[in-house]
Amino acid sequence: MxxxxxxxxxxxxxxxxxxxxxxxxxxxxxxxxxxxxxxxxxxxxxxxxxxxxIDVRYLKQPHVVDTSGQGPALIVNQGYRFYVECIRTNDGLCQQNGRRKTLRCAVQSHPPATVFRWLKNGIPVSGNGADITIGTEMIGQSIQCSANNGLFSDGEMPISQAVQIDPYTSARLVQDNFQTMQNAAPFQTGNRIDMNQQINLGCQVEGNPRPVVFWKLRKSSGQVVDAACPQGFDGQYHEVPSEQRGQAAYVTNIRLNAICSLRIANYTFSGQYWCAACSYVSQGPPECSPSLDSPGTTYLNVQVQGPPTQSDTSPSVQKVSIFSFVIFIITNKWYFFACCTYKTFGIIGIP
Structure with a gap:
């Protein structure tokens, strides 16, 4: 200032x-x-x-958000979308008992906005609060909101962008190839696999909007990380034609085959692998099943075997108050000599 x-x-x-x-x-x-x-x-x-x-009075353009404050999902070449849960009957219609969705008219203003108006396909609807709850009756319609804090006339209230309401069927895992892989080469008994082998994990997922897949790995330490293959929107997908699906109730959904190609490069590839079927229904984080933190009922166990490799941990020398002795440890063709003098202790590995 x-x-x-x-x-x-x-x-x-x-x-x-x-x-x-x-x-x-x-x-x-x-x-x-x-x-x-x-x-x-x-x-x-x-x-x-x-x-x-100074008293700065203003009202910025309103925005339609969900109860978490997240804006609608932006679909390329289609515009903004919010989704209402659609539980389909055998004839493919949405049941009326699905979860309803509450939307909020978010606006930055001073003084605070006190008047709100909701519009369906550009026409005002009943209700003048900041929130509105909608269900399957709004599928295929557009919704907007307007707000006022006394700075505008009734006919000049700022209006939000239009948001299309689409049906939402949460992404789900239809099937995977984990069990088939586990029982065939290059896997050996005990879920063991040699280093430098190539494997292709496969998952079939379904949902609406178009689902995405995240591939996860839980290491032996318990740490969960992304598997070493493309994730989310960057993943490898092949859409399954509607005529190849077994249930007519899901014809309106999108079914995809997702692939994760892995080359087992080293021991860090050991652990539990799974895929999570996810839906982006807002600008916030996706909704996933199973979760991104832990696998569901199916996963792929991988135990990598191969020659010794350099440890990720830097070598170190520890000093302890003990007397001289020598210990020989033989493991996986490595020979470890622990030798010491008084107050010193060192470990050396020799292949």
């Missing part, structure tokens, strides 16, 4: 008396509550004006 105030123009000559003015400045909404004054020089002294408190 100091920079803006210092740009005031001296209009003393044109006004005929000492005066300054601020013209055409960009007002910051954070100025509300700030106190300003102007000062004039007269006969070698200064005179201060009475202080004035």
């Amino acid at each position: 100091v920079n803006v105030l210092s740009s005031a123009q001296d209009l003393t000559r044109s006004a005929g008396f000492p005066t300054v003015a601020l013209r055409g400045i960009a007002v910051n909404t954070n100025w509300t509550g700030a106190t300003i004054m102007c000062q004039a020089a007269l006969n070698g002294g200064t005179i201060d004006s009475a202080p004035a408190v």
